[in-house]
Amino acid sequence: MANLNRLLLYPLDPYHSVDPIPLLELLHQRQFVEAPLPIEYGEQSYQVGDRFFDAFLFLGCSPNIELTPSTDDPQQPFCYLQLESRVTPQLLMGKNLKAACPQCKQRFSAEQKQTVDEQGAISIHCKNCGSIQPVQQIAWRKTAAYGKTGLSLWNIYEGEAVPSDQLLTLLQQQSGVQWRYSYIAG
Ligand SMILES: [Zn+2]
Numbered sequence: 046m047a048n049l050n051r052l053l054l055y056p057l058d059p060y061h062s063v064d065p066i067p068l069l070e071l072l073h074q075r076q077f078v079e080a081p082l083p084i085e086y087g088e089q090s091y092q093v094g095d096r097f098f099d100a101f102l103f104l105g106c107s108p109n110i111e112l113t114p115s116t117d118d119p120q121q122p123f124c125y126l127q128l129e130s131r132v133t134p135q136l137l138m139g140k141n142l143k144a145a146c147p148q149c150k151q152r153f154s155a156e157q158k159q160t161v162d163e164q165g166a167i168s169i170h171c172k173n174c175g176s177i178q179p180v181q182q183i184a185w186r187k188t189a190a191y192g193k194t195g196l197s198l199w200n201i202y203e204g205e206a207v208p209s210d211q212l213l214t215l216l217q218q219q220s221g222v223q224w225r226y227s228y229i230a231g
Contacts (some may be wrong), residue, residue, distance in 0.1 A: 049231035
């Protein structure tokens with residue numbers, strides 16, 4: 046399955062744990078998600094619901110977006126949602142990464158060395174100046190995401206869509222923390 050590009054929503058506080066069950070219930074209730082997808086799309090993956098366009102705003106003129114799996118071509122990319130939750134925070138960097146070392150300004154790559162300490166705090170090691178930078182110190186410019194919980198809208202290119210205020214408010218109210226988003230290119 047060619048899962049390459051996504052819009053990824055995640056809590057502002059990377060160490061905050063969000064209970065995925067009530068969150069999923071709410072997304073169902075609001076008709077942002079519908080039927081679960083087969084396991085080859087990953088765990089907790091769902092087809093988008095009838096009110097999906099209340100949750101995400103597509104930019105650009107008349108977008109030609111596939112919202113269901115193609116019966117003719119199973120490889121045809123389409124938009125679907127996936128909720129992921131982990132015990133420890135994880136940093137995801139895409140090929141589109143636009144971040145630099147705060148110390149020496151050297152551009153980071155998606156293969157940048159990262160470490161996680163016993164508290165789960167993630168740091169990035171700069172190959173150029175050798176400094177170790179906590180993830181919160183880095184300006185990621187919406188091209189990386191970190192945390193324990195992530196809500197992905199798959200098969201979205203950078204800047205193709207944005208979450209609506211309605212969705213961001215809903216996520217905040219349900220989880221008690223603010224959310225933000227990034228674009229991760231595979
Ligand atoms: Zn550096």
